[in-house]
Amino acid sequence: MTTEQIVLASRPKGLPVSDDFRMMQVELPVIKPGEILLKGLYYSVDPYMRGRMNDAKSYAPPFEIDKPIYGGVIGKVMESLSEHFRPGDMVVGNFPWQKDFIATEKEARKIDTSLAPPSYYLGVLGMTGLTAYFGLIHIGKPKAGETVVVSGAAGAVGIVVGQIAKIQGCYVVGIAGSDEKVKLLKSEFGFDEAINYKTTPDMNKAIAAACPKGVDIYFDNVGGEISDAVIKNINFHARIPLCGQISLYNTTETPMGPRLQPMLLTRSVLMQGFIVGDFKDRFPEGIKHLAQWVKEGKLKGTETIEHGFQNLPKALLGLFKGDNTGKMIVEA
Amino acid sequence: MTTEQIVLASRPKGLPVSDDFRMMQVELPVIKPGEILLKGLYYSVDPYMRGRMNDAKSYAPPFEIDKPIYGGVIGKVMESLSEHFRPGDMVVGNFPWQKDFIATEKEARKIDTSLAPPSYYLGVLGMTGLTAYFGLIHIGKPKAGETVVVSGAAGAVGIVVGQIAKIQGCYVVGIAGSDEKVKLLKSEFGFDEAINYKTTPDMNKAIAAACPKGVDIYFDNVGGEISDAVIKNINFHARIPLCGQISLYNTTETPMGPRLQPMLLTRSVLMQGFIVGDFKDRFPEGIKHLAQWVKEGKLKGTETIEHGFQNLPKALLGLFKGDNTGKMIVEA
Numbered sequence: 001m002t003t004e005q006i007v008l009a010s011r012p013k014g015l016p017v018s019d020d021f022r023m024m025q026v027e028l029p030v031i032k033p034g035e036i037l038l039k040g041l042y043y044s045v046d047p048y049m050r051g052r053m054n055d056a057k058s059y060a061p062p063f064e065i066d067k068p069i070y071g072g073v074i075g076k077v078m079e080s081l082s083e084h085f086r087p088g089d090m091v092v093g094n095f096p097w098q099k100d101f102i103a104t105e106k107e108a109r110k111i112d113t114s115l116a117p118p119s120y121y122l123g124v125l126g127m128t129g130l131t132a133y134f135g136l137i138h139i140g141k142p143k144a145g146e147t148v149v150v151s152g153a154a155g156a157v158g159i160v161v162g163q164i165a166k167i168q169g170c171y172v173v174g175i176a177g178s179d180e181k182v183k184l185l186k187s188e189f190g191f192d193e194a195i196n197y198k199t200t201p202d203m204n205k206a207i208a209a210a211c212p213k214g215v216d217i218y219f220d221n222v223g224g225e226i227s228d229a230v231i232k233n234i235n236f237h238a239r240i241p242l243c244g245q246i247s248l249y250n251t252t253e254t255p256m257g258p259r260l261q262p263m264l265l266t267r268s269v270l271m272q273g274f275i276v277g278d279f280k281d282r283f284p285e286g287i288k289h290l291a292q293w294v295k296e297g298k299l300k301g302t303e304t305i306e307h308g309f310q311n312l313p314k315a316l317l318g319l320f321k322g323d324n325t326g327k328m329i330v331e332a
Numbered sequence: 333m334t335t336e337q338i339v340l341a342s343r344p345k346g347l348p349v350s351d352d353f354r355m356m357q358v359e360l361p362v363i364k365p366g367e368i369l370l371k372g373l374y375y376s377v378d379p380y381m382r383g384r385m386n387d388a389k390s391y392a393p394p395f396e397i398d399k400p401i402y403g404g405v406i407g408k409v410m411e412s413l414s415e416h417f418r419p420g421d422m423v424v425g426n427f428p429w430q431k432d433f434i435a436t437e438k439e440a441r442k443i444d445t446s447l448a449p450p451s452y453y454l455g456v457l458g459m460t461g462l463t464a465y466f467g468l469i470h471i472g473k474p475k476a477g478e479t480v481v482v483s484g485a486a487g488a489v490g491i492v493v494g495q496i497a498k499i500q501g502c503y504v505v506g507i508a509g510s511d512e513k514v515k516l517l518k519s520e521f522g523f524d525e526a527i528n529y530k531t532t533p534d535m536n537k538a539i540a541a542a543c544p545k546g547v548d549i550y551f552d553n554v555g556g557e558i559s560d561a562v563i564k565n566i567n568f569h570a571r572i573p574l575c576g577q578i579s580l581y582n583t584t585e586t587p588m589g590p591r592l593q594p595m596l597l598t599r600s601v602l603m604q605g606f607i608v609g610d611f612k613d614r615f616p617e618g619i620k621h622l623a624q625w626v627k628e629g630k631l632k633g634t635e636t637i638e639h640g641f642q643n644l645p646k647a648l649l650g651l652f653k654g655d656n657t658g659k660m661i662v663e664a
Contacts, residue, residue, distance in 0.1 A: 059599070237610075248593075259587045263605075267605060270604045273593070
């Protein structure tokens with residue numbers, strides 16, 4: 001059987017371009033015992049993938065040149081030589097950007113489509129939901145009445161962070177990049193305040209005004225000057241889960257900024273870089289809470305869906321322009 | 333009774349000068365029930381005092397103009413109207429830079445001079461010892477075999493950090509500012525390696541060479557470019573207790589440097605600002621361990637002693653030139 005895949009053609013300098021990707025035809029072998037043949041339905045694109053396009057030491061190994069990009073994918077079982085899966089089952093896993101592919105039974109996890117639509121398992125009930133959950137709950141340790149600021153608030157992680165913070169009884173301020181997103185955060189997702197950083201001349205003042213009691217938790221998805229402004233308003237004993245630095249992912253030189261340590265020191269602030277994998281042993285706890293909140297209607301997903309497998313690179317590049325609200329997904 | 337005190341005359345811009353202090357004569361009232369009259373014997377000077385000379389929000393309130401500087405002082409009880417103290421008792425407390433002064437019984441804590449010389453209670457067995465203990469043990473969480481780097485290693489806190497890290501079975505690298513200090517750290521205090529940052533052209537390479545397995549804990553007393561170099565060599569899941577930033581205390585503009593968050597993020601690093609007061613509830617635990625180690629000969633103090641009460645400002649300024657090895661103390 002012949003299928004198509006998208007490979008990394010070259011390592012980008014700065015912002016990736018479409019020529020950094022290439023579509024290829026590949027031949028699939030027949031499946032062996034314990035394997036399943038899957039058809040990809042929904043493909044996750046995520047900011048962290050930019051880091052894997054570099055040849056640099058990080059938490060995830062670099063993508064290889066001429067090898068397919070990997071990420072979260074929802075697939076449908078087409079053939080099975082595993083007793084755990086039947087044709088028609090829907091599964092999620094870390095799979096290649098490939099229209100059809102073979103997985104071992106250990107690589108795929110069945111999803112419950114009666115609880116939520118399949119695409120939720122790439123977002124709210126998937127990696128980005130778990131990232132929000134563990135970063136906020138286990139690093140941020142929110143207490144009712146505290147002020148939580150989230151940057152990249154309309155992104156896949158940020159929008160879940162804000163909702164969980166509200167469930168915890170916090171006062172929640174989101175930072176996003178359009179008036180439309182700001183409006184949505186407040187009207188649909190329960191944020192108390194939201195700031196459009198693109199139209200706000202003085203972010204320091206805007207944060208101070210939106211957070212009269214200062215900032216107890218800053219969930220950072222973006223880095224750069226937005227974070228500088230939030231940290232100027234940080235409270236004693238605040239917590240800063242470092243989840244993303246999307247504003248810096250495409251820089252080619254070492255980004256410079258004000259030194260943070262004096263502020264972190266004098267205010268006894270914790271800053272903790274993390275990836276969701278750091279909490280692997282606790283995934284069942286996170287999934288249980290997220291699913292419960294979705295069931296109760298307290299936690300909602302939202303998605304930006306691009307159509308067409310061939311548009312995966314375009315969708316990935318769109319993340320850096322803020323094209324998405326909530327989880328960016330490509331439907332094949 | 334008339335005595336002398338040293339007050340803050342003006343708030344320094346940048347490096348303090350002797351004119352920022354003034355010696356004054358004051359009249360002491362007679363002591364009231366529950367109070368004791370003390371003669372100051374040893375006065376602690378500490379880098380954090382520089383911060384209190386500014387009029388800025390920090391963990392400790394600013395010193396007031398025309399009011400005495402306060403800090404750790406060992407005093408001898410001269411008169412007592414408290415049943416807890418007798419003349420001749422030696423005590424420690426947070427007291428004014430004043431030759432004779434009155435304290436309430438709650439402000440003074442008796443010290444055991446049979447365990448260690450009185451001055452130890454300002455250093456190894458005092459605030460700087462506790463700072464080293466809590467920062468390293470409770471934030472750094474050292475495991476045997478890990479690599480610990482300490483900046484300001486020959487300072488009052490750093491020299492204790494290195495010794496405790498050795499007691500925990502770690503490989504310990506100190507950074508200090510003279511060949512003499514470097515030699516002392518290795519020969520007297522058990523450091524495995526030490527680096528003189530003033531004569532090392534490429535600190536990044538020097539740290540990499542001294543830490544072949546990377547850096548698991550960076551106990552930061554100095555900040556600035558030294559810290560940039562250490563953090564370039566930081567390991568996944570490393571911990572950075574932020575204890576001091578002495579290289580930046582006298583800057584008048586916001587210091588700039590490479591942004592740290594991308595590194596902390598991609599390597600899941602924890603950075604935690606702290607002051608010893610954050611661990612107030614656990615002081616007995618810290619004092620117990622420090623005293624035990626001193627008793628067993630595993631933990632040694634070292635001091636630079638200036639003589640003469642009037643030399644307190646000079647001793648404080650000396651900290652920023654690296655005049656001290658270990659705890660800087662003024663003997664009245």
